[in-house]
Amino acid sequence: MSQLALDLLARVAPSLDNFVAGSNRECLHALRALADGDRRHRLIYLWGLPGCGRSHLAGALARALPQACVVDDVQRLDAGGQTALFGRFLAAAADPDQVVITTGDRPPLALDLREDLRSRLGAGLVFELRAPDDAGRAQALAQAARERGLRLPEGVISWLLTHHSRDLRVLMATLEALDRHALARQRAPSLPLLREWLAGASGGRDTPAADKIL
Structure with a gap:
């Protein structure tokens, strides 16, 4: 697991409520x-x-x-x-x-x-215990976004699943981080904003190109 994933998980205390x-x-x-x-x-x-x-x-x-x-x-x-x-x-x-x-x-x-x-x-x-499949992960992320009042553009969730992580804990923590980053920048959540945050959080390392999936 990458250091970024570990850092994200460290911010979220495990509970029965945030278990998907x-x-x-x-x-x-x-x-x-x-x-x-x-x-x-x-x-x-x-x-x-x-x-x-x-x-x-x-x-x-x-x-x-x-x-x-x-x-x-x-x-x-x-x-x-x-x-x-x-x-x-x-x-x-x-x-x-x-x-x-x-x-x-x-x-x-x-x-x-x-x-x-x-x-x-x-x-x-x-x-x-069985890990969720991609459809289950996507559904869980979409539900979490709705509960947060986040309107995610089409393509954000699929990009996360394809290019970021398949660990649902990391994905949920990333969604929370995107929400905070969007509020801090006073911008709507988007794939470019997500990539901007990931690049900064990972120390400036490049993230996979998004244009291939849009």
Whole structure:
């Protein structure tokens, strides 16, 4: 991921409200219930390919439930980390108020972790997260623009998807930055204005030519 993308993401705190659910609505519903105090499902494991949103949701839940145990990317745990996480599962089994949220890049039983930990990871709710396709990304961006009162000219969203990023978090942050830049310049949002902002934000490096897609 580019430094510009990382800088954009650093400005947007992950939350359940700014997670674009797409086909992951059932998962988001369960996480909202948990954040609202429903403790029927206190053990939840989220998995999926990079860009599916699992780290976003882990960060959102860590903010919403500061007392919960939230571990992102369990596939990276060393022996000590696995032992510590297994201990949290044991504690949760004895205390109905304890919550354990974990994420990984594959289903629980496919993880290269100790067997008893894999079993615990799969004992609660398990959701496979799916990243939105381009149509879903475009729809989410258009909806976000409408909610902001932004009237985006035709071609802006398709240019973003083609030339900027396919990570929806980065795209949403870019849309927010374009809104602020347009207000500061007292100009209507446009593709030239977007390219101007991207060139400045990336230290003056050239952005792809827009005339090829207009």
